[in-house]
Amino acid sequence: MRYPKLRELKEAIRALIKGPYTAKFPYEPHVPAKAFRGRPYFYEKDCIGCAACVEVCPAKCLSFEDKAEGATPKRTLKIRLDMCICCGQCQLNCPTEKGIILSNEFDLATTEKRDVLQQSIEKELFLCGGCQEIIAPRDQIDWVARKLGPLAFANTSLMLYFFGEKSLAEIAPQPSKMPPVLRSDRFxxxxxxxxxxxxxKS
Ligand code: SF4
Ligand code: SF4
Known part of the structure; x- marks a missing residue:
C-alpha cells in the first residue's frame, strides 16, 4: 500500500478544517482572480472603429459591416460572445487601449436565443468627397489627427478635418457627386x- 506524501496529507487536513478549495458556484457567487480574462465589452466612447480587433481575433467572433448608403454612412462593429475564447488579443491590439476591454464576467450561460450574447456599436463613416469610397470612421480620423498634432498639417485631408472641427473651414458634406475629380476638389x-x-489637375 502506498502512503500519501506529507504535503498531500497536509492539504487534506487543511481542506477538512478550512473547507475545499473549489468554489461553490453556482450556489454562491464566485469572484474570479484579478487577472482572470472574462467577456469583452466594447466601450463606444473610446473605440475609434478602426477594426484592428477584428483582424486579430482568432475565434472570428468580432466582425464589422460598413453601410455607405443613407444620410449617415455607418460602420457597425459586433462581438459574438458565444464564440469568444476570452484570449484578450482584441484588448492587446486596440490602438486606443480602451476601445474593447475584457471584464471578469464568466457566467454567460443563457436559455435565451444566442442573439442576447452579442454587443454591437456604430461609428459614423467618412466618405471620399470624390469617388464616395469609404475612407475611415470619423472617430479614427479624429484620433489620428490628434495623435499627430502639428504633423497632421502635412496631410491635406487631416488638415481640412482639423479646420472643420474648429469651425475654421466647412468640412465638405458627405459627397453627392461622382468622379471626375476636379481641381477645386483639393479642398x-x-x-x-x-x-x-x-x-x-492643379
Ligand atoms: S478602437 Fe479598439 S475596439 Fe475599436 S475597432 Fe479599433 S481595435 Fe476594435
Ligand atoms: S477575447 Fe479573443 S476571441 Fe474574444 S473577442 Fe477578443 S480576440 Fe476575439
Missing part, C-alpha cells in the same frame, strides 16, 4: 487616389 476630404488626381 475636400479625399481618398489617396482622388487626392492624387486632384493634385495632378
Amino acid at each position: 475636400q476630404i479625399l481618398c489617396p487616389r482622388c487626392r492624387r488626381q486632384a493634385v495632378l
Whole structure:
C-alpha cells in the first residue's frame, strides 16, 4: 500500500478544517482572480472603429459591416460572445487601449436565443468627397489627427478635418457627386487616389 506524501496529507487536513478549495458556484457567487480574462465589452466612447480587433481575433467572433448608403454612412462593429475564447488579443491590439476591454464576467450561460450574447456599436463613416469610397470612421480620423498634432498639417485631408472641427473651414458634406475629380476638389476630404488626381489637375 502506498502512503500519501506529507504535503498531500497536509492539504487534506487543511481542506477538512478550512473547507475545499473549489468554489461553490453556482450556489454562491464566485469572484474570479484579478487577472482572470472574462467577456469583452466594447466601450463606444473610446473605440475609434478602426477594426484592428477584428483582424486579430482568432475565434472570428468580432466582425464589422460598413453601410455607405443613407444620410449617415455607418460602420457597425459586433462581438459574438458565444464564440469568444476570452484570449484578450482584441484588448492587446486596440490602438486606443480602451476601445474593447475584457471584464471578469464568466457566467454567460443563457436559455435565451444566442442573439442576447452579442454587443454591437456604430461609428459614423467618412466618405471620399470624390469617388464616395469609404475612407475611415470619423472617430479614427479624429484620433489620428490628434495623435499627430502639428504633423497632421502635412496631410491635406487631416488638415481640412482639423479646420472643420474648429469651425475654421466647412468640412465638405458627405459627397453627392461622382468622379471626375476636379481641381477645386483639393479642398475636400479625399481618398489617396482622388487626392492624387486632384493634385495632378492643379
Ligand atoms: S478602437 Fe479598439 S475596439 Fe475599436 S475597432 Fe479599433 S481595435 Fe476594435
Ligand atoms: S477575447 Fe479573443 S476571441 Fe474574444 S473577442 Fe477578443 S480576440 Fe476575439
